[in-house]
Amino acid sequence: MAKDRGDHNEQACKQVDGEMTRVFELFGKRWTGLIVAVLTEQGAYFADLRRAIPGISERMLSDRLTELATAGLVVREVDAGPPLRVAYRLTDAGKAMEPALKELSRWAENHLPSGGKGCPEQFRG
Amino acid sequence: MAKDRGDHNEQACKQVDGEMTRVFELFGKRWTGLIVAVLTEQGAYFADLRRAIPGISERMLSDRLTELATAGLVVREVDAGPPLRVAYRLTDAGKAMEPALKELSRWAENHLPSGGKGCPEQFRG
Numbered sequence: 001m002a003k004d005r006g007d008h009n010e011q012a013c014k015q016v017d018g019e020m021t022r023v024f025e026l027f028g029k030r031w032t033g034l035i036v037a038v039l040t041e042q043g044a045y046f047a048d049l050r051r052a053i054p055g056i057s058e059r060m061l062s063d064r065l066t067e068l069a070t071a072g073l074v075v076r077e078v079d080a081g082p083p084l085r086v087a088y089r090l091t092d093a094g095k096a097m098e099p100a101l102k103e104l105s106r107w108a109e110n111h112l113p114s115g116g117k118g119c120p121e122q123f124r125g
Numbered sequence: 126m127a128k129d130r131g132d133h134n135e136q137a138c139k140q141v142d143g144e145m146t147r148v149f150e151l152f153g154k155r156w157t158g159l160i161v162a163v164l165t166e167q168g169a170y171f172a173d174l175r176r177a178i179p180g181i182s183e184r185m186l187s188d189r190l191t192e193l194a195t196a197g198l199v200v201r202e203v204d205a206g207p208p209l210r211v212a213y214r215l216t217d218a219g220k221a222m223e224p225a226l227k228e229l230s231r232w233a234e235n236h237l238p239s240g241g242k243g244c245p246e247q248f249r250g
Contacts, residue, residue, distance in 0.1 A: 015177050016159045019233035020226070024158035026237070027229075033149035034141045052140050071237065093236035100232050101145070103225035104152075108144035111218035112151070112196065 026071055031056050031064050033101075036073065036090070040098050043089035045079075068094070151196055156181050156189050158226075161198065161215070165223050168214035170204075193219070 027033045031053065038044060038052045050061055065088060068074040073094035079085040090097075152158045156178065163169060163177045175186055190213060193199035198219035204210040215222075 014173065015179060016163050017230070018239055019230040019237070020159060020162040022237040022239065023229045023233045024152075024156075024162075027149075027152065028155045028158050030153045031149075033153050034145060037145040037149075038141050048139065054140060073236075096236055097232055100225060100228035103228045104148045105142070105144040107222055107225050108148045111198075111221055112144070112147040114143055114147065 026067070026073075029064070029067075031060055032068065035061070035064055035068065036094060036097055037101055039074065039088060039090045039094065040101060043087055045085050045087050047085075049088065073097070151192070151198075154189070154192075156185055157193065160186070160189055160193060161219060161222055162226055164199065164213060164215045164219065165226060168212055170210050170212050172210075174213065198222070 027036075034053050034056075035049060038049060044052065046061070046065075049065075050056060050058065053061070065074060065076070069076060073091055074088050075091055077087045077089070079087055152161075159178050159181075160174060163174060169177065171186070171190075174190075175181060175183065178186070190199060190201070194201060197216055199213050200216055202212045202214070204212055
């Protein structure tokens with residue numbers, strides 16, 4: 001990130017930097033971050049992912065997985081079965097997000113009060 | 126985050142954890158992350174923020190700032206002027222996001238190729 005310039009008026013390209021823009025083009029969409037967070041723990045079948053993310057629709061999950069695959073964060077693997085199932089896992093680029101997700105999680109623990117919507121404490125890993 | 130359970134089928138509340146859910150309820154919306162990233166550098170007037178984030182509309186910026194204020198990350202301060210202007214800055218909770226944003230930025234630098242949409246290199250801070 002750019003250094004503090006201590007001046008509200010300096011005009012030389014005071015735009016948000018390219019890395020942040022790229023991060024939030026991807027993660028500034030509903031569900032994307034949660035999908036990566038679930039896959040950080042382990043690979044998952046499509047149905048597992050739906051179950052792990054309350055409220056996500058099949059269509060949304062499918063669209064987000066496609067975007068994540070296009071960005072090179074997720075790979076799709078077909079399990080010949082039977083039953084034929086599609087599994088998803090993170091690529092090395094996806095796995096490399098773990099430290100950032102941990103920082104975000106730590107931050108939320110300290111600074112975003114729980115609205116009681118998460119997983120009940122006794123079930124947490 | 127929960128530990129790897131090494132088992133696709135374990136069912137005991139395999140839901141994404143509460144912290145991640147809270148983070149992405151807020152940041153899984155277009156623009157929110159970029160607004161915080163800009164304010165991490167310094168406080169800014171509304172017009173500065175619009176200029177810093179190419180493509181954001183007045184309405185979107187206003188809505189997102191309201192959400193960030195409600196979440197306790199941003200405060201709004203009226204500069205009596207003239208001209209009367211409204212400035213925004215991060216609270217301590219907002220400032221505490223900096224390590225997470227830095228991790229995300231580092232990650233993007235290494236793993237999200239630039240599409241050439243960011244600030245031209247010669248202007249970066």
